[in-house]
Amino acid sequence: xxxxxxxxxxxxxxxxxxxxxxxxxxxxxxxxxxxxxxxxxxxxxxxxxxxxxxxxxxxxxxxxxxxxxxxxxxxxxxxxxxxxxxxxxxxxxxxxxxxxxxxxxxxxxxxxxxxxxxxxxxxxxxxxxxxxxxxxxxxxxxxxxxxxxxxxxxxxxxxxxxxxxxxxxxxxxxxxxxxxxxxxxxxxxxxxxxxxxxxxxxxxxxxxxxxxxxxxxxxxxxxxxxxxxxxxxxxxxxxxxxxxxxxxxxxxxxxxxxxxxxxxxxxxxxxxxxxxxxxxxxxxxxxxxxxxxxxxxxxxxxxxxxxxxxxxxxxxxxxxxxxxxxxxxxxxxxxxxxxxxxxxxxxxxxxxxxxxxxxxxxxxxxxxxxxxxxxx
Amino acid sequence: xxxxxxxxxxxxxxxxxxxxxxxxxxxxxxxxxxxxxxxxxxxxxxxxxxxxxxxxxxxxxxxxxxxxxxxxxxxxxxxxxxxxxxxxxxxxxxxxxxxxxxxxxxxxxxxxxxxxxxxxxxxxxxxxxxxxxxxxxxxxxxxxxxxxxxxxxxxxxxxxxxxxxxxxxxxxxxxxxxxxxxxxxxxxxxxxxxxxxxxxxxxxxxxxxxxxxxxxxxxxxxxxxxxxxxxxxxxxxxxxxxxxxxxxxxxxxxxxxxxxxxxxxxxxxxxxxxxxx
Numbered sequence: 001x002x003x004x005x006x007x008x009x010x011x012x013x014x015x016x017x018x019x020x021x022x023x024x025x026x027x028x029x030x031x032x033x034x035x036x037x038x039x040x041x042x043x044x045x046x047x048x049x050x051x052x053x054x055x056x057x058x059x060x061x062x063x064x065x066x067x068x069x070x071x072x073x074x075x076x077x078x079x080x081x082x083x084x085x086x087x088x089x090x091x092x093x094x095x096x097x098x099x100x101x102x103x104x105x106x107x108x109x110x111x112x113x114x115x116x117x118x119x120x121x122x123x124x125x126x127x128x129x130x131x132x133x134x135x136x137x138x139x140x141x142x143x144x145x146x147x148x149x150x151x152x153x154x155x156x157x158x159x160x161x162x163x164x165x166x167x168x169x170x171x172x173x174x175x176x177x178x179x180x181x182x183x184x185x186x187x188x189x190x191x192x193x194x195x196x197x198x199x200x201x202x203x204x205x206x207x208x209x210x211x212x213x214x215x216x217x218x219x220x221x222x223x224x225x226x227x228x229x230x231x232x233x234x235x236x237x238x239x240x241x242x243x244x245x246x247x248x249x250x251x252x253x254x255x256x257x258x259x260x261x262x263x264x265x266x267x268x269x270x271x272x273x274x275x276x277x278x279x280x281x282x283x284x285x286x287x288x289x290x291x292x293x294x295x296x297x298x299x300x301x302x303x304x305x306x307x308x309x310x311x312x313x314x315x316x317x318x319x320x321x322x323x324x325x326x327x328x329x330x331x332x333x334x335x336x337x338x339x340x341x342x343x344x345x346x347x348x349x350x351x352x353x354x355x356x357x358x359x360x361x362x363x364x365x366x367x368x369x370x371x372x373x374x375x376x
Numbered sequence: 377x378x379x380x381x382x383x384x385x386x387x388x389x390x391x392x393x394x395x396x397x398x399x400x401x402x403x404x405x406x407x408x409x410x411x412x413x414x415x416x417x418x419x420x421x422x423x424x425x426x427x428x429x430x431x432x433x434x435x436x437x438x439x440x441x442x443x444x445x446x447x448x449x450x451x452x453x454x455x456x457x458x459x460x461x462x463x464x465x466x467x468x469x470x471x472x473x474x475x476x477x478x479x480x481x482x483x484x485x486x487x488x489x490x491x492x493x494x495x496x497x498x499x500x501x502x503x504x505x506x507x508x509x510x511x512x513x514x515x516x517x518x519x520x521x522x523x524x525x526x527x528x529x530x531x532x533x534x535x536x537x538x539x540x541x542x543x544x545x546x547x548x549x550x551x552x553x554x555x556x557x558x559x560x561x562x563x564x565x566x567x568x569x570x571x572x573x574x575x576x577x578x579x580x581x582x583x584x585x586x587x588x589x590x591x592x593x594x595x596x597x598x599x600x601x602x603x604x605x606x607x608x609x610x611x612x613x614x615x616x617x618x619x620x621x622x623x624x625x626x627x628x629x630x631x632x633x634x635x636x637x638x639x640x641x642x643x644x645x646x647x648x649x650x651x652x653x
Binding site: 175284 | 392393394395424430479482483509510512533534535536539540543544547592596599
């Protein structure tokens with residue numbers, strides 16, 4: 001698509017700089033007009049039929065600016081420009097009609113990435129963040145996350161982000177066979193300079209819909225990812241992805257707590273191994289009960305359930321004394337084979353019990369969250 | 377008394393993957409050492425979700441949280457032994473310092489205090505066996521530092537586990553411990569697995585100090601009954617292999633048998649060596 005760009009930027013020097021960047025952005029970008037004053041842009045820019053508006057919102061009422069530009073330019077996409085990414089106001093900007101957000105000054109690559117990221121769907125404002133918590137390790141949750149992410153992407157054709165916040169033994173890179181250049185450590189390091197568009201570059205695409213922010217390659221002896229940085233990453237990712245799945249280290253620790261707090265849903269995942277797993281799950285759930293909205297926000301999942309049927313699910317719920325949202329069958333052979341060669345267990349055996357149970361969980365996730373702002 | 381005090385040995389069970397059998401090996405290690413006449417304390421440092429008391433069916437009245445509280449109030453006059461829970465069977469006895477009963481308590485255990493607790497235990501016991509959680513936490517690192525021997529347990533089920541085992545071993549090597557302090561033990565050697573053993577040792581770049589056979593049923597029965605395998609009658613392959621691990625680890629009846637991952641029936645070898653006993 002050819003973009004006819006209208007640039008609105010108050011600062012005289014900045015407008016020069018950005019105009020040059022747009023000129024270098026490639027053949028599909030043409031700067032058709034630029035104004036320092038929004039009122040000039042509103043009154044005169046129509047003569048040049050722009051379809052992409054880069055609109056400076058710093059120090060002004062962004063919402064009313066966007067509303068005005070939407071009225072005058074109903075066919076154009078509006079990307080907000082600001083010196084800093086501010087997660088708090090984004091949903092209002094998007095509701096007012098903005099498609100995306102760029103931190104200025106931006107590079108030609110970032111402009112291209114922004115258009116690519118936001119052109120189709122616009123920025124997400126109704127994303128659903130899910131943390132997968134396990135009392136102890138060996139819960140089967142990483143495999144569950146990988147398969148669930150692929151299923152969500154395929155079924156909704158919407159963008160899915162996976163964040164591996166298990167800083168010592170993150171396995172998602174192995175599950176997806178990735179050798180990432182950038183990981184969560186680099187993203188956390190750079191986060192104060194990032195916006196959703198540039199954060200997107202730290203995620204590795206594994207399909208048309210699924211993107212993974214990988215964990216560290218080696219165990220992190222000193223936490224290189226601070227809790228504040230992790231929180232910023234999660235908040236910013238909300239603007240990029242419709243569904244965000246977070247893998248956290250086992251047990252209660254600053255990372256798993258912070259991710260859970262920021263999540264719309266926490267899945268407490270436990271693998272049944274014939275030991276004391278139910279007791280551990282119950283203990284963990286007790287802690288989450290401090291949340292007032294515990295019942296809406298916490299779900300229990302058991303993996304390696306044999307036999308994997310309704311009766312067993314009911315039996316588990318009874319023994320646990322809590323509802324059980326999903327049970328996943330024992331699929332060691334296929335999961336192991338899949339993990340070893342980087343494919344998804346669901347793809348190897350799409351008709352299996354495993355695939356069916358993951359599909360059911362995916363439907364559950366899709367079903368309960370239908371409201372969107374950016375449908376045009 | 378003119379004697380110089382002896383500080384007991386610390387054997388820490390560590391792994392970088394979960395559910396590899398640390399607790400099962402830990403309870404058996406403690407029981408077997410106690411059977412050999414040593415004074416033994418088993419310390420559960422999987423603070424949040426420890427299973428030592430579950431596996432031994434103990435109902436502790438005090439835990440490490442009480443010990444920490446005692447240190448906070450009484451300083452070095454605190455007596456850790458008041459917080460221990462005995463495990464006794466057939467005249468064999470060892471002690472357990474249990475993990476906290478509340479998760480809130482577990483979250484607030486301080487590594488420095490644990491170190492002081494362990495140091496006090498060293499003056500009372502010949503062996504302190506430490507069960508850990510599977511991560512390089514501040515607490516675990518400080519325990520690894522003061523350990524006499526670190527038993528690094530691994531299992532081979534699929535590639536992510538082996539990757540974690542390797543990165544765990546590589547990280548341990550970076551800590552620059554004496555080479556013979558670190559002992560890599562493979563659990564469930566003949567479990568159903570898709571990965572051949574020579575490939576595993578190839579990836580790890582390490583040979584195993586000891587190999588424990590897979591015996592899920594015996595292990596599970598022991599967990600359910602609350603009796604360590606080494607104490608139950610007519611020890612099976614796994615129980616004997618555990619005894620052998622303790623013998624080797626403590627240099628009793630040291631048998632230099634190379635660990636061989638291909639042995640199908642490890643019981644046979646051990647029966648030959650110990651069948652008369």
